[in-house]
Amino acid sequence: MFDDARRYREQEALVGKGGVVVFFQGEVQGWVNQLRNPEHWQPGCIAVDEQGAIWNAVLTDKVSLSISGTQERHMFAHQIR
Numbered sequence: 001m002f003d004d005a006r007r008y009r010e011q012e013a014l015v016g017k018g019g020v021v022v023f024f025q026g027e028v029q030g031w032v033n034q035l036r037n038p039e040h041w042q043p044g045c046i047a048v049d050e051q052g053a054i055w056n057a058v059l060t061d062k063v064s065l066s067i068s069g070t071q072e073r074h075m076f077a078h079q080i081r
Helices: 002-011
Strands: 020-026 027-032 044-050 055-062 071-081
Touching: 002 020, 002 027
Parallel strands: none
Antiparallel strands: 020 027, 020 044, 044 055, 055 071
């Protein structure tokens, strides 16, 4: 995946610009200048930065502490490498 991210950066003239290349189901989806707003990502998206760090978008269910007891879904980016 790191090699695919590097090739994408080269093709799109993004080498040295930082940010992350985003993958979903093994396919490049694009590039963003910083890792942010994982709640807008699909669960399973993977982000790769230029140094090889990798994050995975993870969906969790958490019971709210409110009186209503509603269930909330939370998305976060979890660094896996």
